[in-house]
Amino acid sequence: MDIQALRSANPDHWMRAAAIRALTLDAVAAANSGHSGMPMGMADVATVLYEKHLKFDAADPTWPDRDRFILSAGHGSMLLYSLLYLTGDAEITLDQIKNFRQLGAKTAGHPENFLAHGVETTTGPLGQGIANSVGFAIAEEALRARFGKKVVDHHTYVIAGDGCLMEGVSHEAIGLAGRQQLSRLIVFWDNNNITIDGKVELSDRTDQVKRFKAAGWHVQEIDGHDPEAIDAAITAAKKAGSPSMIACKTHIALGHAAQDTSKGHGALTDADQLAAAKQAYGWTTGPFEVPDDVKSQWEEIGRRGAAERAEWQSRIDGLSESRQKEIQRTFAGEAPKRLSATIKALKKQNSEAAPKVATRKSSEMVLEVVNPIMPETIGGSADLTGSNNTNAGDLGVFDVDSRKGRYIYYGIREHGMASAMNGMALHGGIRPYGGTFMCFTDYARPAMRLAALMKVPSVFVMTHDSIGLGEDGPTHQPVEHLAISRSTPNTWVFRPADTIETAEAWELALTSTSTPSVLALSRQGLPTVRTEHKNANLTAKGGYVLADAEGKRQVILIATGSEVSIALAAREALQAEGIGVRVVSMPCMELFAAQDEAYRKRVLPGGPVRIAIEAGVRQGWDRWLLGERGREAKAGFIGMSSFGASAPAGELFEHFGITPEATVELAKSLL
């Protein structure tokens, strides 16, 4: 690569891009850790994007109508931090750059959306950014259809590396974007031919251009160091009418001794080599120093969108007050005030009618009344619409020619669906929910974890939540998935027992602002256990006394979901023998754990025997069974200790001993 030719061809551009490269080298060297090569390779693309195309105003990184810039190759975080610092972001200061990767800094090793407003999404786990971006682009289309072009009218730009494109989730994302013809989505592929292990050819020879074309994308191939080519490609991409991929041939670690090698992918910390690279760039200032003129140019870029933002604001100000309020409410992620009354009415009606329905059907009943009053919901399923009962409340189908539709046929793409949902939630203005079978949370796990880490309230509607799904057998029967979901911090795992608890769980999920929810719902019909209407949302406490002991309390049965009615039946049998039994319904362990100790002790007082009943593994239950500090009770568990089997559901519950009879027997043996 002839650096000098690049420098002389576009000297101003060169120095702006060199600022990114120099800051990256300095920050990684200071941290003695990080990834230098990617920002150095993609600095030209990013510079042109920010200078000529990206609609943003550094003074307000939360402007709802900004273009979104997603760094899917999140290990190159210094690219993003450099751009934010250079354009004058208030949070990513020079001090932050100097503290790259240090405890408490906003400049974490990988970009974390919850640390700085300028970071649109957390990236690092490869492929997530590009998959999120599909959700960002869907959100833009949906909100533009809802509020009009004067309110919403922007693009989503992504930088993705070879790693992102090798990950399976990228296939799901690219296929979904192609199917939906998301023309506001523009992906730059950092085609540097290097991965950690060596040249890409070591592990992959996919023709990415053909691959994207096969998925219905517009594709261009350019020299990623030629600012004019970059500019022209972005201009063409905006006009493409379909999602667009720009393959940018770049040199990783451009200008450094490690250029074009896998060493260049990592932390370049050798002082001499760093100095040599800066010299080649014509970069003469000291560490972390950006020449004033270069910084001024960048700050001007940072102010480029100020007028446009002001115009946008005046357009908003010109709207009716109610319209403004609705836009504000929607982007703030606030549930409508009517939601609470709607849920209460549904609860009252169903506690009286006491239907015997599967909780997946209960969930549909909730959606039927909620979706009409929450125009911000976008629902969908990974090709299990009729099983997940997710299409309810007259949503219409979101499609190329019907962007007001609010139901998405995601296809058999659990992972891509979950990532896209996160993208919608991060974009703002959308409350996404999506369904698959509980067992296939496995496929969506990386995105579900990121929802929790990123603090976005995606709602994962996971039906067929136990061996109760029956004949499909152990590949489809979750046994460990409640435990898995509960193990992730900042996640609410709801396993409601009936329609009432399902409505309460939905209310909590739809009013959450920073915690994702997993709704574990039954395939099989369940009796209504909450037949006495209460306005209060009991599920909000996580666990509560559903039926107390008559006479002296000797046993506490704790159960969730489909096993609550088993607990009630066991209670009845034991009470008939004079053994006092309390039944605690525990639809959400995390919310129960969040109650104060006095409440927890009131629900689960020390006592001779506690038994938990859940058609899943015991892991996670001992805390409640044995007491938080131990010594509280003799404990037993009715549940699964192996994979399931293929047979009708009723036979499986018998076979695995998850029955009232087995519970009664265990209780007696422990007393």
Place this chain on the structure above:
Amino acid sequence: MDIQALRSANPDHWMRAAAIRALTLDAVAAANSGHSGMPMGMADVATVLYEKHLKFDAADPTWPDRDRFILSAGHGSMLLYSLLYLTGDAEITLDQIKNFRQLGAKTAGHPENFLAHGVETTTGPLGQGIANSVGFAIAEEALRARFGKKVVDHHTYVIAGDGCLMEGVSHEAIGLAGRQQLSRLIVFWDNNNITIDGKVELSDRTDQVKRFKAAGWHVQEIDGHDPEAIDAAITAAKKAGSPSMIACKTHIALGHAAQDTSKGHGALTDADQLAAAKQAYGWTTGPFEVPDDVKSQWEEIGRRGAAERAEWQSRIDGLSESRQKEIQRTFAGEAPKRLSATIKALKKQNSEAAPKVATRKSSEMVLEVVNPIMPETIGGSADLTGSNNTNAGDLGVFDVDSRKGRYIYYGIREHGMASAMNGMALHGGIRPYGGTFMCFTDYARPAMRLAALMKVPSVFVMTHDSIGLGEDGPTHQPVEHLAISRSTPNTWVFRPADTIETAEAWELALTSTSTPSVLALSRQGLPTVRTEHKNANLTAKGGYVLADAEGKRQVILIATGSEVSIALAAREALQAEGIGVRVVSMPCMELFAAQDEAYRKRVLPGGPVRIAIEAGVRQGWDRWLLGERGREAKAGFIGMSSFGASAPAGELFEHFGITPEATVELAKSLL
């Protein structure tokens, strides 16, 4: 579709294929559950494959040199069961067909490899079969290179549906197969344009032909109901010199009222419609009855490979005794006798040298001595070779022109890697291991679960197992992944404390015949804690007393991996104050749980205080902390209750309070 034209064009073929369709209709109707449409659509392809190409002998479904047939679209299990029954498989009898999807039957809802020898792999979770098949094909190439064409020389055939091809893992599998030019791999795509939600176009418009070509595959498009076209395509595919995809245009639920509809995908149970379909087929026998001549034709197909198998056996018999023994040992999955002594020697050497190394480095030291004596290992990494330390012991690289190489650059494909590993293990003759970061077990989870369900001893080498990885931050720091891995039945999760335990863990993983292993290994250097050499494999007990209390035992500290040395330091401090402390190292909870109660009580006697120390979430620990029935001890936990952060590792352990000082303090507060 003109059924009569199909019938009259190839009447004999038609009736053979109709047998599959009729059995499918009968079995699904009897079970009142299942998927009729796929077997009905793909019956012609399967019939021609079995009749003219598949190398197999129904008398021995375990013949090592048979062609493998993988039903990736596992919901169409009746296709496979029909083929097995019709060709005379000893296990899948007519009774089994009649008991489709019933408790205890071998004919489970989805094919389960552990229920019948004729089932090569468990499928159902979509995309897994096609991803497994890449491993099957790799195993064939590797074993052919090792033992020669006279011993190993076969193909892997796959039927994949639209769901399989939409799943992200298919992208990883197809890319890997294309890169490795696995010319013995032939995939039939059941191109029926129907998913559960409706037409494929609802969610996908990917041009699959172009997509496979972009990945380096040979592609053909045929009418999937034309037996001559099917035969010709398979013949061409075998000669292609690359993996081959045959796009078979088919009609789901062919000949049934629900043909070409999403209803046809599911259970077709209407008696009148069933009768009408059979009439259209010219199928006049009663339920589950196959006309004698048709059954005879199929049984002849089942015997077609008998001579070839006999020839193969005589070639084997002609080999030297030692060669025969080695082939036998390899395919039986038996570790070499030398393994035990090799591990002992390594343990002795390192307990004396007591190096301070990361356990990922310890793992490399094990592989350096194990790989040379176990030619059946195939190692690899999802693009983290230098970090996972998986390339050790002079393996050579497995590549198109070096099939004797035993190290695979899997690329950034954690899921595809894990699925391919399972395929290799299922094929037999290969003991696969593969690495990524512990946090990215999330990406591989569906395949890791299937390894456990299928009882294959894949070894997942998961390094960077805690916040100890430092600056990469919370996206890369596992906190819940030990709990997640432990929650899955039939999985050994090893978190060794030093080189000695790492060697012991590897010995167990490499001698396991039916349980996969997860090795959770540290990034950071750890002191040797087992400085006294013992021949016995203490890790085999799961947990053991590493250092006992001096004086009266008041506290038991239980720790794993990098936290064992913290426990030892805390013990030292407490002992100095006269508080007796036992330290239990617990490298594998599952193996500890498998010990008899007497042993468990000996290691963890009732006592005033127990504290567990692990840089992960508490979930899963309470069983050991509080006692299996409760009431045993006052308990505390030193670990994580949130996601991690980006900072140098040492600072993070301080920040999150995972230190000897915090342990001492907690112990005193509990006493």
